[in-house]
Amino acid sequence: MVFASPLVTQCRIVVLLVLCLRGAPSPAPSAGxxxxxxxxxxxxxxxxGQRLSSFPTNLPLVTRQLILSNNHIDELPALQLNYLSDLVYLDCSNNSIRDISESTFGNLRKLVYLDLSYNMFLKIEDQAFGPLSSLVMLRLTDNPLLSEIHPTAFAENVALQVLDLSRNNLTTLNVTSLITLPALRSLGFSGNPWNCVCEIEDLCLWMQIDTFRFQGNKITECMGRMRNKWFEKHLENKDNIPDHK
Known part of the structure; x- marks a missing residue:
């Protein structure tokens, strides 16, 4: 199976989102x-770019697209955010957000696009994106402190097609986080300090076997190293070596 390039895929998704947002009927916005x-x-x-230090108040409850990029926001308050149940597009890039949990996006069932790049995350918790059953594109790049993603962080995101984890501080990633995503078509891994040891052997083997178009040379190098180690380890029992063609 041949997939479109990640850039083309992302552009198509964004264009589709814009068309959907513009073409949808507009109910009367709440006051303010x-x-x-x-x-x-x-x-x-x-x-x-409004130098906001906190999540804005008095948002129209019928908001479909919310752009909070390039501010100083350090928290996404679940109580306020989840009033926006019609939200389809959320851009929180280039802020100072440190934490999210399952409750953060608890009522955003229609959200399709989420950008959390350029923030200050340390780790991504269990089921953090679980409620986002319609999520198609997730950008979680350029978080220099992000070193841990829970194995079930994306467990319920059955619609997720584009996942970008580039330029974080990830050294390992449990393959369980990814193999349960039936719609996944593009995965960005570049710019992470991957530790090419046994802890990511399952991830590297899965990437060799599957048909995804992965981004980034560093993880490719790890894949090559781990594949060589794996073949050396199982050389004595050739029947156990899968066909990687």
Whole structure:
């Protein structure tokens, strides 16, 4: 099976999102718009680059697209965020967010696009993205402190097609986080300090066997090393060596 390049896939998803957002009927927005933000008739709330130090209040409850990029927000309050049950697109990139949990996105069942890149995450907790059953694209890149992702962080994201984990501080990743994603088509791994030892053997073997188009040379190098070690380990019993063609 041949997949489109990750960049083409991402562009198609973003275009589709924009068309859906613009083409959907617009119910009357609730009163008010956050200070220093712009709210339009397409139910888009634009708060990018406004030096916000906290999540904006007084958001229209019918908001479908919320852009909070390039601020100083350090927390996504579950109580306020989950009032936005019609949210489809959420961009929280380039902030100072440190933690998310299952409750953070508990009521965002329609969310399709989520960008959490350029933040300050240390780890991603169990079921952190579990409620996001419609999520198609997740950008979790450029978090220099992010060194741990729980094996079941993405367990319920059956619609997820694009997952970008590039340029974090990941040394290992449990393959369980990925093999249960039936729709996954593009996975970004580049720029992480992968530890090419036995802890990621299962991940490397899965990447060799499966048909995904992976991004990044560093993990490819690890794949090559681990594959050689695995073949050396099982050389005595040739019947156990799978066909990697």
């Amino acid at each position: 718009c956050p200070e220093r933000c712009v709210c339009d008739e397409q139910l888009v709330v634009q708060c990018s």
